[in-house]
Amino acid sequence: MNDSIEDISEQYSDSFFIVIISMVKIYWKSILCFCLLGIIGAVVYLVVTPKTYISKAVLNPNATDMSSQMGGQNSQLSLLLAGNTDGASLNITILEQFKSRKFLSNFIKNNNLISIINPLKPDSKIAESEQLWYAVNFFKKNTFRVSQDAKSGLVTLFIEWTSPKIAYEWGTLLIKQVNEEAREKAIVDSNEKLIFLKSEAQNIKVMDTQIALASLIEDELRKLTMARTQSNFAYEIIDTPSHPPASSHNWPSKSLVLILGFIGGILAAMTFIILHLNFTKLMKN
Numbered sequence: 014m015n016d017s018i019e020d021i022s023e024q025y026s027d028s029f030f031i032v033i034i035s036m037v038k039i040y041w042k043s044i045l046c047f048c049l050l051g052i053i054g055a056v057v058y059l060v061v062t063p064k065t066y067i068s069k070a071v072l073n074p075n076a077t078d079m080s081s082q083m084g085g086q087n088s089q090l091s092l093l094l095a096g097n098t099d100g101a102s103l104n105i106t107i108l109e110q111f112k113s114r115k116f117l118s119n120f121i122k123n124n125n126l127i128s129i130i131n132p133l134k135p136d137s138k139i140a141e142s143e144q145l146w147y148a149v150n151f152f153k154k155n156t157f158r159v160s161q162d163a164k165s166g167l168v169t170l171f172i173e174w175t176s177p178k179i180a181y182e183w184g185t186l187l188i189k190q191v192n193e194e195a196r197e198k199a200i201v202d203s204n205e206k207l208i209f210l211k212s213e214a215q216n217i218k219v220m221d222t223q224i225a226l227a228s229l230i231e232d233e234l235r236k237l238t239m240a241r242t243q244s245n246f247a248y249e250i251i252d253t254p255s256h257p258p259a260s261s262h263n264w265p266s267k268s269l270v271l272i273l274g275f276i277g278g279i280l281a282a283m284t285f286i287i288l289h290l291n292f293t294k295l296m297k298n
Contacts, residue, residue, distance in 0.1 A: 040282070040289075043282055046282075048275055052271060056271075056274075059265055059271075064175065065175055065262060066177040066257045066262050066263055068173075068174075068181045068255050070170045070184050070188060070252055070255070071167055071168070071170075073167055073251050075247060075249055108159065111168075111191055116194065119194075120187060120190055121145060121149060124183075127144050127145055127148050130148040130152050131148040131151070156172060156174060158170075158171040158173075170188070170254070172187070177259060181254050181255065184254030192248055196240050196243070196244075199240040199246065200240045200241060203234075203237040206233050207233050210233065211230065214227070
């Protein structure tokens with residue numbers, strides 16, 4: 014073995030591939046052992062790691078912004094009506110509401126999911142608000158993902174969990190909640206705008222302005238009717254949340270984990286060989 018190591022050391026000035034082949038011939042047993050250990054480690058990981066499943070839904074946002082309906086109307090009325098509306102709410106899109114901590118906190122509380130999602134063990138000493146904070150963070154980072162296509166505007170919702178049934182149920186509940194909250198908010202906003210518009214209609218005597226006000230009132234009544242009757246008010250469901258079969262788990266991927274285990278074994282073997290060569294050289298010196 015020592016003579017062979019010296020031969021390898023002398024060959025460092027020769028072709029790199031010749032050195033590698035020589036090292037493999039000498040250390041093939043060690044390389045094989047490390048590769049087997051890497052594969053065994055990968056198998057153990059596959060056994061102990063819970064499988065996760067992804068439920069996917071595709072949604073089409075419904076346009077409910079009042080400002081888009083006022084573009085052709087009297088500009089003064091538009092300013093008046095905008096002044097009666099919470100400016101911040103006009104800038105918050107439905108997609109941002111989907112991602113908001115308030116929305117996700119309500120979802121977790123309303124469905125009693127703190128004990129399920131909370132990465133911390135239940136502890137009576139930890140306040141419920143703190144447990145909820147950790148649960149929301151974990152949910153946003155590991156379970157919930159939402160994105161919007163820039164061209165089509167379609168929104169894709171992903172829920173990843175260890176149970177395909179729960180992933181499907183949570184996706185369904187999330188869509189129901191975002192539609193319900195948007196619908197309730199639209200009803201409140203429309204009622205407030207109608208009160209304002211009707212008040213202005215009584216005070217303004219100019220005929221053109223009255224006609225414009227009547228048109229705005231009609232549009233707002235239409236929005237109010239839609240909000241009261243449409244269950245999918247914020248999002249039209251293009252593809253309902255999928256119910257993945259038990260065989261189609263997302264992670265861990267058997268092939269990927271085994272390949273990574275094999276590569277890890279080779280890297281470990283290379284590290285061992287280099288350390289062994291250096292140690293042998295040091296001992297001789």
